[in-house]
Amino acid sequence: MTASTHTEIYRRLKGQLEPHPPTARLLWRARMHVAFKRKLPLLVLFVPPWISGIVFSFVVYSKFTLEQGVESPLTAGNGGPMAGAMVGAIAGQLIQVHDQIVMFTHVSRVFALLAIAWFGAGLVCEDQRAGAHLLYFSRPVSRFAYFGGHFLTIASFGAIVTVGPVLLIGLVAVFSSPEYSFLLEKWDVLVGALGYATINVLVLSMIALGISALSSRKTYALAGVFAFVLGSDAVSGMMRATQGESDWGMLGVMSNLRRIAxxxxxxxxxxxxxxxxxxxxxxxxxxxxxxxxIARRLRRLEVVA
Structure with missing residues (x-):
């Protein structure tokens, strides 16, 4: 065995090191990459809400453009009665479009529940079952970063099926209305629709993560999410039917979301x-x-790791 000398030349680093990206963002990117590998769930859960959004957008577009095509020849020359009739027609169109947006938010609740339950119900319990938490918390990854990565994953899927179609319908309504009248007269509807979509995603995501933290398998967590959300509304509906008071609707998760919408x-x-x-x-x-x-479960997982 002979001695040897390394003659490598170590050069001084020139430039700047990029800051390490937040751990929550890395977990979110990894989870999204894994989820998008399976195409069938994406098609089943994402295509219907976007088709519904396109259909509602077409209805909104037709309510403005078709009526304008009928009224515009009659209002040529700034006739007083005809101009007043056109103003009344536009006001009626705004109310109808308002109702269409409200109706779509009621439909999007179901799509959000399906997407969030499927992609989020098994995040925490499957990590524990596969032992992935041992790798996460040994790097180390903080509990807040772990929660943030998983929450962003669920919220992203919920936003795709709720916020995206609502934005599409809102943009169609704004650019189809004469002189952007929908934006000027009904801007609060757009803000309310986006605010409701955000609340819907946040609440359902937290419920799905909480049930996932209590479950041992994704199947149990998935059943638990549907049982809790839909079961509470079934109980509230039964109580409303028997007692004859709408206040019993406060027992249901979906009923409370509808009231906020x-x-x-x-x-x-x-x-x-x-x-x-x-x-x-x-x-x-x-x-x-x-x-x-979730905090209690993550504390236990961190101690075990």
């Missing part, structure tokens, strides 16, 4: 009439309870 978008036809702040408090309490369950 009607409140934020000032719906012309409202199914429930209780104080919307009660629904805000109930859903906020559910999100807080889910957060406490």
């Amino acid at each position: 009607e409140w934020l978008m000032s719906a012309n036809r409202q199914m429930f009439d209780w104080n919307p702040w009660f629904s805000v408090a109930i859903l906020g309490g559910l999100a807080l309870a889910s957060g406490l369950l």
Whole structure:
């Protein structure tokens, strides 16, 4: 065995090191990459809401353009009665488009539940079952970063099926309305629709993560999410039918989300009439309870790792 001398030349680093990206973002990118490898769930869960959004957008577009095509020849010359009739027609169109956006938000609730339950119900429990948490927390990854990465994953899928179609319908309504009248007269509807879509995604994502933290398998977590959300609405519907009071709707998760949607978008036809702040408090309490369950589970996983 002979001695040898390394003659490599070590050069001084020139330039700057890029800051390390946040761990939560890395986990989010990894989770999204894995989820997008399976094409069938993406097609089944994403295509229907976007088709619905396109259909509603076409309805909104037709309500503006078709009526304009009929009224514009009659209003040539700035005739007084005809101009007044056109103003009334445009006002009626705005109300109809308003109702269409409210109706779509009610439909999007179901799509959001399906997407969030499928992609988010098994995140925490499958990590524990596969032992992935041992790798995560030994790097180390903080509990907050772990939660942030998983929450961003679920919220992203929920936003794709709710916020995206709502933006599409809103843009079509704005650019199809004469002189952007929908933006000037009904801007609060657009803000309310986006705000409701955000609340919907946040609440359902927290519930899905909380149930996932309590479950041992994705199948159990998936069943638990549907049982909790839909079961609560079934109980509230039964109580409303037997007692004859709409306030029993506060027992249902979806009913509370509907009440908030009607409140934020000032719906012309409202199914429930209780104080919307009660629904805000109930859903906020559910999100807080889910957060406490997640924190407790992550503390145990971190100790084991």
